[in-house]
Amino acid sequence: MYKEPFGVKLDFETGIIENAKKLVRKLSDMKGYFLDEEAWKELVEKEDPVVYEVYAIEQEEKEGDLNFATTVLYPGKVGKEFFFTKGHYHAKADRAEIYFALKGKGGMLLQTPEGDAKFIEMEPGTIVYVPPYWAHRTVNTGNEPFIFLAIYPADAGHDYGTIKEKGFSKIVVEEDGKVVVKDNPKW
Ligand code: M6P
Ligand code: ZN
Numbered sequence: 001m002y003k004e005p006f007g008v009k010l011d012f013e014t015g016i017i018e019n020a021k022k023l024v025r026k027l028s029d030m031k032g033y034f035l036d037e038e039a040w041k042e043l044v045e046k047e048d049p050v051v052y053e054v055y056a057i058e059q060e061e062k063e064g065d066l067n068f069a070t071t072v073l074y075p076g077k078v079g080k081e082f083f084f085t086k087g088h089y090h091a092k093a094d095r096a097e098i099y100f101a102l103k104g105k106g107g108m109l110l111q112t113p114e115g116d117a118k119f120i121e122m123e124p125g126t127i128v129y130v131p132p133y134w135a136h137r138t139v140n141t142g143n144e145p146f147i148f149l150a151i152y153p154a155d156a157g158h159d160y161g162t163i164k165e166k167g168f169s170k171i172v173v174e175e176d177g178k179v180v181v182k183d184n185p186k187w
Contacts, residue, residue, distance in 0.1 A: 003059075008020070008057065010070060010102075010149065012102055012103065012147075013103070014072070014147075015053075015055065015070045015071070015072040015102065015103065015145070015147035016055055016070070016072075017055040017056075017057060017068075017069075017070055019057070020055035020056055020057050020069070020070075021055070021056050021057070021058065022053060022054070022055055023053065023054040023056065024050055024052075024053050025050070025051050025052050025053070025054075025085075025086070026048050026049065026050050026051065027040065027043055027044050027048050027049050027050075027051055027078070028044045028048045029051075030051060030086065032164065033084075033086065033164070033167070034078035034079065034081050035078075035079060035081055035171060035184070035185070035186060036078055036079030036080070036081065038079075039078050039079035040078050040079075043078060049074065049076060050074060051073070051074060051076070051083050051084075051085075052071055052072060052073040052074060052083070052085055053071070053072045054069050054070070054071050054072075055069060055070045055071075055072075056068070056069035057069070058154065059154040060154065061154055061155045061157065062154055062155055063153075063154075063155050064154075065153070065154035065155070066151060066152070066153060066154055067151070067152050067153070067154050067156075068149060068150065068151045068152070069149070069150050069152075070102070070147060070148065070149050070150075071085060071138065071147070071148055071150065072145050072146075072147050073085060073104075073106065073138055073139075073140045073145065073146045073147070073148075074140065074145055075104075075140050075142055075143045075144060075145065075146070076140070077174060079173075080173040080174055080175065081171055081172065081173050082106075082139050082140055082141050082172050082173065082174065082179075083139070083140050084109075084137050084138060084139040084140070084172070085137050085138050086137070086160055086163065086164070087109065087135055087136060087137025087160075087163045087168065088135060088136070088137075088158045088159055088160050088163060089113070089133075089134075089135045089159040089162065089163070090132075090152075090153075090156040090157055090158070090159060091156065091157025091158060091159045092153075092155055092156055092157055093113075093132065093133050093159070094132040094133060095132060095152065095153045095155070095156035095157075096129070096130055096131055096132050096152075096153070097130040097136065097150060097151065097152040097153075097156065098127065098128070098129060098130070098150070098151045098152075099122070099127070099128040099130065099136075099138070099148050099149070099150050100126075100127050100128075100148060100149045100150075100151075101122040101123060101124055101125065101126040101127075101128075101146075101147075101148045102124055102147045102148055102149060103124055103144070103145065103146070103147040104124075104140065104142050104144045104145050104146035104147055105122070105123055105140070105141055105142030105144075105146060106121075106122050106138055106139050106140045106141050106142060106146035106148075107119050107120055107121045107122050107138070107139050107141060107172065108120045108122060108128050108130075108136055108137065108138050108139070109136070109137045109138075109139060109168045109170060109172065110130060110134045110135065110136050111134060111135045111136075111168050111169060111170075112133060112134060112135075113133065113135075113162075115169045115187070116169070117168050117169045117170040119139075119170060119172065119181045122138070122146075122148065135162070135163055135168070137163070137168060139172045141172065141174075141179045166187065167184055167186065167187065168184060168187075169183065169184055169187045170182065170183060170184055171183075171184045
């Protein structure tokens, strides 16, 4: 009837949550996600870097319960585009989420199903509210790991399909040493 409460330790330096389930996404797991496909292929063949790691504490997919996870998003670029997470809508689209930035520098791209996109900058201490129905992807715009905590309903689920096919309507690139958010030419 009652679940057992617990506390776990999150290491602010490494982003690791003890006893969490670890997921690793390498660049080769992200085929078709970056704009510059040649640069993607070259980097995959050269070193296939880890783009991000997720440390998740998840419950059964039931209404009312909560999951939480840290993400360690490494610095890097594919062509001019900064490394990012795959990004997703929630399978239960009306589920919201909270992100809390812990280390490094980056931001979040959010997008409605109609394709209206927003970029919110994140630095340690920034809390981002992801409202129901908005797809979300984080981007590392710095040169150290960008680490954040996410808290989301246990029954939210991940819907990667639409973003995998079309991406976001905006991209985050480096131009003349600056971080620029611009329209996705492939959108
Ligand atoms: C956050 C949460 C997770 C998500 C992870 C990586 O930690 O939103 O639910 O899995 O980021 O993002 P993605 O699933 O889009 O690769
Ligand atoms: Zn989410």
